[in-house]
Amino acid sequence: MIHKILRLFLPILMLFPFQAACSGKPQAPVSAAGQSAAAGPSAAGQEISGPPPAGSLTYGELEPRQRAERMMKALAAGYPQAIEKTEFRNGDWAVFMKGRWFYCANGRLLPEELLDRQDSFAPQSFYRYFSDLPEWEVPEGENAERLKNALGNRRANPPRRAPDFFDTLWDAHSRNESYDNLIQIRFLGRAVLVHRGIAGRLAKIDERVQEAAKIDPAIQPWIDNIGSLGAWNWRNVAATASRSFHSYATAVDILPKSMQGLQTYWQWTADNNAEWYTVPYTRRFHPPEAIVKAFEAYGFCWGGKWPLFDTMHFEYRPEIMLMYNLPVEDIE
Numbered sequence: 001m002i003h004k005i006l007r008l009f010l011p012i013l014m015l016f017p018f019q020a021a022c023s024g025k026p027q028a029p030v031s032a033a034g035q036s037a038a039a040g041p042s043a044a045g046q047e048i049s050g051p052p053p054a055g056s057l058t059y060g061e062l063e064p065r066q067r068a069e070r071m072m073k074a075l076a077a078g079y080p081q082a083i084e085k086t087e088f089r090n091g092d093w094a095v096f097m098k099g100r101w102f103y104c105a106n107g108r109l110l111p112e113e114l115l116d117r118q119d120s121f122a123p124q125s126f127y128r129y130f131s132d133l134p135e136w137e138v139p140e141g142e143n144a145e146r147l148k149n150a151l152g153n154r155r156a157n158p159p160r161r162a163p164d165f166f167d168t169l170w171d172a173h174s175r176n177e178s179y180d181n182l183i184q185i186r187f188l189g190r191a192v193l194v195h196r197g198i199a200g201r202l203a204k205i206d207e208r209v210q211e212a213a214k215i216d217p218a219i220q221p222w223i224d225n226i227g228s229l230g231a232w233n234w235r236n237v238a239a240t241a242s243r244s245f246h247s248y249a250t251a252v253d254i255l256p257k258s259m260q261g262l263q264t265y266w267q268w269t270a271d272n273n274a275e276w277y278t279v280p281y282t283r284r285f286h287p288p289e290a291i292v293k294a295f296e297a298y299g300f301c302w303g304g305k306w307p308l309f310d311t312m313h314f315e316y317r318p319e320i321m322l323m324y325n326l327p328v329e330d331i332e
Contacts, residue, residue: 065093067104068106071104078328079097082169097165102165108123109162111164114162120160122159122160122242133281138280139277150266159241160240170197170248172247172248181195181248182195185199187203190229195231195232198316204298212294229254231251231253232246233247238267245316254287254312255312260285264311264312266309298331299318299329300314302314
């Protein structure tokens with residue numbers, strides 16, 4: 001119920017628009033094979049009721065304090081079981097979680113002891129997310145140049161995000177601690193290790209997909225063509241020094257048996273095509289729309305909507321959905 005109430009007061013905004021692909025990939029497909037089983041009060045700041053027209057409110061048009069408020073309230077709404085309260089304190093917006101305060105710190109999500117080192121960290125990834133796949137347009141000008149240089153810039157200067165907030169949220173400060181949170185479930189007919197905190201949501205997604213398969217002839221062939229389905233993989237985002245959401249087992253990769261000559265991940269494409277960003281949707285391997293919508297209904301963002309595309313990837317980020325007034329279903 002808290003999702004249904006709070007999302008009405010969270011505006012559409014653009015936060016860190018080019019920091020998509022926050023989970024990244026290793027240099028080979030992720031697979032579950034070989035893995036063993038083991039989940040407030042408001043202060044000053046303008047409130048905007050209902051979503052404004054598309055493009056009318058962007059990250060750059062909000063004052064820093066407003067941006068921080070929106071982000072921290074979205075986190076509190078997305079993770080009510082873990083975040084106890086949200087306050088404006090010590091000149092910044094912060095959330096109280098598991099006995100510690102975490103501050104916005106210009107998007108870095110830092111505990112108090114790291115605030116004096118915030119320049120050492122890149123902001124967390126709070127990317128713009130769309131309800132529907134945006135109409136395809138070939139990137140041009142500065143945008144095309146930025147995308148073209150994205151992989152080289154990452155490898156030359158790997159971005160490093162402070163992991164403390166999500167480590168604390170998911171009780172996973174180390175590989176062993178993360179492993180202790182894992183449970184094995186059946187998902188889309190396959191065994192997969194996930195954080196116990198998202199197992200119920202994946203069960204609901206599975207139910208929705210099975211129901212959709214009864215009326216959508218594209219779904220069962222897509223399920224039958226799944227080659228690997230994996231979640232837990234303790235590692236950094238490829239070409240960065242930042243923790244992947246696969247480390248918490250809160251992201252799922254679904255790869256087909258055959259790519260049929262299509263592309264699924266921007267870095268794999270960029271390794272063979274300098275103009276990878278010009279690859280249109282029709283040459284990317286997309287799941288059926290009903291699959292994407294099933295994941296999104298329960299708080300998962302799909303990497304196929306990112307500029308740095310990752311069409312196999314779904315990650316549990318309800319705060320992203322709520323910031324854009326997109327609905328997130330309760331599972332109680």
